[in-house]
Amino acid sequence: MSIGFLSAAAAGFGTGLSLIVAIGAQNAFVLxxxxxxxxxxxxxxxxxxxxxxxxxLGVAGLGTLITAWPAAMTVVGLAGGAFLVGYGLLAARRALRPGPGRGLTTDGAATGSVRTAVLTCLALTWLNPHVYLDTVLxxxxxxxxxxxxxxxxxxGAMVASAVWFVGLGYGARLLGGVLSRPGTWRVVDGVIAVIMFALGISLVVRAL
Known part of the structure; x- marks a missing residue:
């Protein structure tokens, strides 16, 4: 295995990690x-x-096609911005009007639909223009x-992404004790609401 091979892999890992570590809509949801x-x-x-x-897709050269068709980013920006603002409203509602059982349940599991979580994750990932700018372009x-x-x-960048999301999703369990209190969740949902509002509004403004 050549030094150039290892250098390219390490550079991809470092670059990929640096782009996804910042807390954004997708990371906040995974957390x-x-x-x-x-x-x-x-x-x-x-x-x-x-x-x-x-x-x-980015390595294969799709970025050049996206740059040549700016209307695509406008459509994605408007749709993604509207979705993030809507998600932010739901988080704000949870923060202002918490319902019963907001903390972790006694058996360590949480109630909720896997289907809803998957669909929300898909929307936060594929309707976010920042994802295309970072990964594809x-x-x-x-x-x-x-x-x-x-x-x-x-x-290398793909490995960095996988390591980050596994660490974020499963490492977050270490915060289970602190976040088992409903009051703490009001703060968490409030922070998430602010992040979603800021990202959503910025996407809509840039798209327009």
Whole structure:
């Protein structure tokens, strides 16, 4: 295994990790699912697989097509922004008017629909233009500079994504004791609401 191969893989891992670590809509949702121990496995797998597909598209050169069709980003921006604002409203409602059983249940599981969690995760991932900008455009352009090793770079970024989401989803369980109190969840949902509002409004403004 050559030094160039290892260097490309390490660069892809570092670049991919640096782009997804920032707390955004997708990460906030994974964190929430993790601390509530609700549908963690399908959500983590879905995020990692989605990122891998988007990174692969970027490495394959799809970024140039997206740049040539700006209307696509406008449509995605409006749809994604509206969805994030709506999700933020739900989080704000939970923070202001908490219902019964907001903490973790006594058996360590949380109530909720796996189907709803999966659909929400899909929307937060594929309706977020930032995902396309980071994975398809930015990672794709950086990978292109690696020439014949661009796919090694891409695989490194995919591994970084998988490691991050697994760590975020399952590592969040360590916060279970603190977040078992309903009062704490009001703060968590309030923070999530602010993040969703800020991201959603910014997406709509940029799309317009």
């Amino acid at each position: 929430r699912q993790g601390v509530r121990r609700q549908a963690v496995f399908p959500v983590v797998v879905l995020c990692a697989v989605s990122d891998a597909l988007l990174i692969a 930015l990672l794709g352009s950086v990978a292109a500079d690696r020439g014949p090793l661009r796919w090694v770079f891409g695989v």
